[in-house]
Amino acid sequence: MTLDAAEAIQRLRDGNRRFVEQAPEARTRWDPAAATDARPFAAVLCCSDGRAPAEFVFDVGLGDLFVIRVAGNIVAPSQVGSIEFAVDAFGVPLVVVMGHTRCGAIAAAARHLQDGLAPPTDNVLRITSRIGPIIAPVLATVGLADPLRAAMRANVLASVAQLSHGSKLIEELVQAGRLRVVGAEYELESGRVRFLEHEEPG
Numbered sequence: 001m002t003l004d005a006a007e008a009i010q011r012l013r014d015g016n017r018r019f020v021e022q023a024p025e026a027r028t029r030w031d032p033a034a035a036t037d038a039r040p041f042a043a044v045l046c047c048s049d050g051r052a053p054a055e056f057v058f059d060v061g062l063g064d065l066f067v068i069r070v071a072g073n074i075v076a077p078s079q080v081g082s083i084e085f086a087v088d089a090f091g092v093p094l095v096v097v098m099g100h101t102r103c104g105a106i107a108a109a110a111r112h113l114q115d116g117l118a119p120p121t122d123n124v125l126r127i128t129s130r131i132g133p134i135i136a137p138v139l140a141t142v143g144l145a146d147p148l149r150a151a152m153r154a155n156v157l158a159s160v161a162q163l164s165h166g167s168k169l170i171e172e173l174v175q176a177g178r179l180r181v182v183g184a185e186y187e188l189e190s191g192r193v194r195f196l197e198h199e200e201p202g
């Protein structure tokens with residue numbers, strides 16, 4: 001079964017609805033068929049946070065998604081390479097960058113910006129320093145109801161832009177209409193994933 005991007009998004013939406021309605025269908029047990037037949041229908045770049053596992057949130061089974069998890073769903077060269085691998089090896093039609101509410105990486109980057117509280121190590125700093133410049137203008141905006149949530153959303157859209165333009169392979173496939181890169185936010189409080197619509201042309 002080969003899906004296009006719109007069908008892949010619909011499958012994710014349907015799965016998330018089942019997840020929210022406490023009616024998951026995905027087989028989460030070991031399945032020998034999955035060992036020999038890897039055919040993910042989408043790639044997802046999401047946060048390492050244990051509350052935001054893409055396979056659960058979208059109610060999919062073994063082999064259905066190609067998932068890259070990194071704190072703050074940032075885009076560094078190894079993330080770009082992983083997405084390129086999914087696109088090249090499996091021809092996935094859709095890449096989703098999914099942020100989530102109450103993200104610790106976003107909060108850490110905000111603390112560094114606002115209170116000067118540096119991350120505990122240089123390696124953590126390498127993650128938060130990618131997020132800081134993206135969220136600084138958001139945090140400086142007066143009157144936001146939920147500044148950290150707005151910052152999370154800005155970070156997702158920045159990752160979408162970085163993926164879309166940080167790779168010749170991805171850029172060419174997007175221009176050819178064979179691949180879409182979209183943002184999404186997962187709301188821990190409700191279980192719902194909302195796709196960021198203005199990143200979805202058509």
Ligand SMILES: [Zn+2]
Pocket residue numbers: 047048049071072073100102103104105106
């Ligand atoms: Zn997070």
